Amino acid sequence: MIQDSLWKILGIIICVVMLFVVPTLSIYQRQEDIAYNILLNEANSFSQKVREIGYIDQPLLNQLNGAISSLGMSFEVTLEHQVKKFASDEGEYKVFYEGIYTTDIYKEIEINKRYSMAMGDFFYIRIKNTSTSAYGSIKRMLGFGNGTFLYVVSGGIVRYGNS
Amino acid sequence: MLSVEELSDMGILKYGLIGFLIFIPFLIVGQISIDYYKAEQKVVRYLEEQIEEASYDAAFAIKTYTKGSFYSDNVYQIDVDFKEVIECFNQSLTFRRLPIQLEDFSLLMMVAYDGIIAYNPELQRFLPKVHYINKENGRANYYNLSSTYLSVDIATGVIYEEILLDESIRNDLIIEAIESVLVQNEYLSGRDLHIEYLIPEVGSSLFNEGIVDMAFIPIFESEAIISGKTLALFNISSAGVMKIQQESIVNY
Numbered sequence: 465m466i467q468d469s470l471w472k473i474l475g476i477i478i479c480v481v482m483l484f485v486v487p488t489l490s491i492y493q494r495q496e497d498i499a500y501n502i503l504l505n506e507a508n509s510f511s512q513k514v515r516e517i518g519y520i521d522q523p524l525l526n527q528l529n530g531a532i533s534s535l536g537m538s539f540e541v542t543l544e545h546q547v548k549k550f551a552s553d554e555g556e557y558k559v560f561y562e563g564i565y566t567t568d569i570y571k572e573i574e575i576n577k578r579y580s581m582a583m584g585d586f587f588y589i590r591i592k593n594t595s596t597s598a599y600g601s602i603k604r605m606l607g608f609g610n611g612t613f614l615y616v617v618s619g620g621i622v623r624y625g626n627s
Numbered sequence: 628m629l630s631v632e633e634l635s636d637m638g639i640l641k642y643g644l645i646g647f648l649i650f651i652p653f654l655i656v657g658q659i660s661i662d663y664y665k666a667e668q669k670v671v672r673y674l675e676e677q678i679e680e681a682s683y684d685a686a687f688a689i690k691t692y693t694k695g696s697f698y699s700d701n702v703y704q705i706d707v708d709f710k711e712v713i714e715c716f717n718q719s720l721t722f723r724r725l726p727i728q729l730e731d732f733s734l735l736m737m738v739a740y741d742g743i744i745a746y747n748p749e750l751q752r753f754l755p756k757v758h759y760i761n762k763e764n765g766r767a768n769y770y771n772l773s774s775t776y777l778s779v780d781i782a783t784g785v786i787y788e789e790i791l792l793d794e795s796i797r798n799d800l801i802i803e804a805i806e807s808v809l810v811q812n813e814y815l816s817g818r819d820l821h822i823e824y825l826i827p828e829v830g831s832s833l834f835n836e837g838i839v840d841m842a843f844i845p846i847f848e849s850e851a852i853i854s855g856k857t858l859a860l861f862n863i864s865s866a867g868v869m870k871i872q873q874e875s876i877v878n879y
Contacts, residue, residue, distance in 0.1 A: 471641050478647065546722055559711070561718065583691070586684075586722050617677070620719055621684035 485606075492599035499535045500614055503591055506531045507618040511589050518625030519580045522573055537614075538595040543569050544619070545579075546586040561586065581622045588619030677723050678845060685716035685843040689737055707739055709753060713746050716843065727847075734812050736805065736844040741771045743804040747816055754815065757807045759800040770797045772840065801838050 510528045514520050520543070532539050546561040572579045581587060593614040596604070692708045692715075717729045729748045736745045742758035759770035762781070769777040770791070778787045791797060 468641075471644060475640055475644055478644065544722070546718075559714065561722075586718065588722055617723060618680075619722070620680050621687055621715065623687055 489599070489602060492597070492602060496597050496599045496614070499537070499597065500616070502535060503532060503539075503614060504616045504618070507589050507591050507616045511587065511618040511620070514581075514589075515587055515620060515622045516624055518583065518622055519578050520569065520573060521578045525573070532591065537593050537597055539614075540592050540594050542566050542590040542592075544586075544588040544590070545569060545581055546588075548582065548584045548586075580625060582625045583622055585622045585625070586620065587622055588617060590617050591615070674725065674727070677725055678720075678727070678847060681716055681719035681723065682843045682845055684719040685712055685735075685737075686841055688712045688715040689739055689841045689843065693740075707737075709737060709739075709744055709746070712737060712843075716845075732845050732847050734809075734846045736808060736846070738772075738801065738838055738842040738844065740773075740841060741769070743801070743808050745808045745812060747812060750816060752815075754808060754811050757804040757811075759797060759804055761796070761800060770800055772838075798838065805844075 506528060510524065513524060528541070532541075543566045545564045547564060549560055549562055550557050551560060552558075569579050591614075597614070689707055689709075689712050692711050693706065713729070713735065716735065720727055720729070732748050734745055734747055736743055739756075742756045744756045745754040746752070747754065761768050761770075765781055767779045767781055768789075769779070774791050775788050776791050776797075778789050779785070780787070
């Protein structure tokens with residue numbers, strides 16, 4: 465009698481897991497894949513635009529922030545500008561790169577409305593999630609995984625700008 | 628219709644559950660394999676994309692780091708600072724913070740305006756430039772990535788500028804130059820790179836396939852990064868402001 469009840473309870477638990485938990489996990493996992501693809505597209509689009517025009521301004525940043533905030537999570541955006549410089553060493557010119565990062569870039573945009581780059585410099589954008597996604601929360605609740613990690617990098621050489 | 632009590636009396640529920648519990652580990656193992664494969668493919672795709680982007684940067688550098696042109700050895704040479712181009716590719720990879728270094732590439736080929744030049748990262752040396760040349764009817768023809776070519780009369784040394792009527796001749800010469808570079812590399816490094824590739828298709832009214840712009844070709848094989856699998860990559864990346872997506876198929 466008790467044995468039959470235990471089997472029934474086990475059957476109910478398995479039904480609940482198969483009917484509710486597994487599909488929910490699957491949907492949230494797919495949502496997260498979609499979020500990653502959107503994030504990657506936005507990062508690529510932003511870095512392409514910036515590298516083709518040679519500057520960053522507030523409207524571009526607003527457009528990027530608007531697109532990624534629609535994903536329902538909070539993200540940390542890091543901008544990196546590697547400025548190409550020359551130094552002479554015993555009559556020979558050597559190339560080195562000096563990095564300018566997010567805070568300084570934002571400061572420049574606030575003051576001068578625009579942050580300009582030169583052709584030959586490198587520009588990168590890195591976007592990382594700072595809040596846990598729905599999929600990450602469920603995984604943590606079920607006891608496997610510490611949440612998920614969305615991280616995209618995009619960038620390259622600046623193709624237009626002050627020479 | 629049987630009730631649950633009647634079913635359980637028959638033991639169907641019990642044995643059904645036992646069967647399902649036996650089946651669960653196989654389900655879990657299958658799901659883990661799928662997830663692992665998906666994650667691996669994601670990493671591979673990411674690496675390929677980043678290398679491709681770095682190639683675009685290098686191809687752009689080929690186009691913009693031209694120092695001038697000069698006539699030497701019966702050939703018009705376009706002087707490009709190829710060392711800077713390799714350095715640009717290296718920096719582009721470094722700034723992306725990838726677990727890849729220049730030495731992970733077997734060969735880096737640069738399709739320049741007037742010929743192909745290759746760099747072997749392991750040996751840290753440039754191979755001699757291979758021009759797009761053919762000889763016929765007493766003339767040496769020097770092709771380049773434009774719609775004209777120089778034809779030199781071997782007997783008299785007179786140089787004529789002709790209009791390129793058939794793009795396929797130049798495409799064939801570019802392929803021959805690539806083959807020649809691979810042979811040179813094999814001779815120098817002692818390694819034979821077995822690569823099959825297709826020249827990419829280009830959407831144009833003039834011709835259907837060919838290399839139309841300066842390009843950077845990284846030949847990359849990595850075993851250490853993705854648990855024993857090789858990433859053989861032969862992407863022809865165009866230079867210039869308008870990025871043209873061109874991909875070729877590689878079997879290694």
